[in-house]
Amino acid sequence: MDIRKMWLADTPLRLDQLLRDAGLYSKKETRELVSQGRICVDGEPVLSACMRLSPEAVISVDGDAVSLPAPVYLMLHKPAGLICATTSDLGPTVLELLEGPYRSMPLFPVGRLDKDAEGLLILTSDGALCRRVTRPENRMEKKYFVTYRGTLREDAEALLAAGAVLPEGIQCLPAKLKRLPGDTAEVTVTEGKYHEVKRLISLCGGHVTYLRRLSIGAFTLDPALRPGEYREMTAEELKMLFL
Numbered sequence: 001m002d003i004r005k006m007w008l009a010d011t012p013l014r015l016d017q018l019l020r021d022a023g024l025y026s027k028k029e030t031r032e033l034v035s036q037g038r039i040c041v042d043g044e045p046v047l048s049a050c051m052r053l054s055p056e057a058v059i060s061v062d063g064d065a066v067s068l069p070a071p072v073y074l075m076l077h078k079p080a081g082l083i084c085a086t087t088s089d090l091g092p093t094v095l096e097l098l099e100g101p102y103r104s105m106p107l108f109p110v111g112r113l114d115k116d117a118e119g120l121l122i123l124t125s126d127g128a129l130c131r132r133v134t135r136p137e138n139r140m141e142k143k144y145f146v147t148y149r150g151t152l153r154e155d156a157e158a159l160l161a162a163g164a165v166l167p168e169g170i171q172c173l174p175a176k177l178k179r180l181p182g183d184t185a186e187v188t189v190t191e192g193k194y195h196e197v198k199r200l201i202s203l204c205g206g207h208v209t210y211l212r213r214l215s216i217g218a219f220t221l222d223p224a225l226r227p228g229e230y231r232e233m234t235a236e237e238l239k240m241l242f243l
């Protein structure tokens with residue numbers, strides 16, 4: 001089955017998002033084209049740039065069919081020290097690791113890892129996949145390995161499993177904690193609140209000193225990739241994001 005059709009059937013994309021992700025038109029440009037009646041979907045003029053598209057939709061601008069570039073999916077072993085963004089004034093971003101043809105592609109990171117964090121990061125040009133992975137309602141599990149200082153409270157597992165409330169009053173979705181030997185643990189969350197894993201461990205009495213993302217759903221970081229290395233994901237790996 002065409003992977004992209006799977007994403008789109010699961011999370012229908014808006015016309016303006018699809019054209020922006022493909023690097024063709026900004027959202028503003030799409031709005032203008034729509035208001036001028038220049039965009040059609042399946043032969044009918046589009047009335048709203050926010051229209052949600054079926055996987056089979058045929059888009060045309062001024063009568064010419066729009067061919068969307070094939071989306072790209074990279075698995076990166078993020079090293080510490082780089083920012084998860086497409087641009088930043090605060091330092092180099094993960095995109096600066098890319099070489100050759102990947103440098104000019106409209107790729108962006110799927111979700112965030114902190115600057116000091118390492119591990120599995122997907123880079124893609126496919127907004128539908130990004131939403132599939134990052135939307136809390138999709139409950140996609142992200143598993144992290146952490147080392148920490150301090151002693152975790154006895155009921156830490158239950159505290160996270162019940163859905164912890166952060167000091168600012170922010171309610172988290174239920175998370176899993178698995179203690180490992182020494183001052184290490186695995187934490188699994190299904191959303192991406194700011195510094196969520198660090199703040200959950202802090203709530204339990206610890207202070208994270210190292211954090212590495214191990215997996216997203218059933219998709220795990222390729223152990224052959226060293227920090228800073230990346231490769232294209234296989235079709236099998238993409239399917240794992242659907243399990």
Ligand code: URA
Pocket residue numbers: 112113114115117194195196197198199211
């Ligand atoms: N939680 C964190 O605290 N940091 C990350 O980078 C990811 C999840």
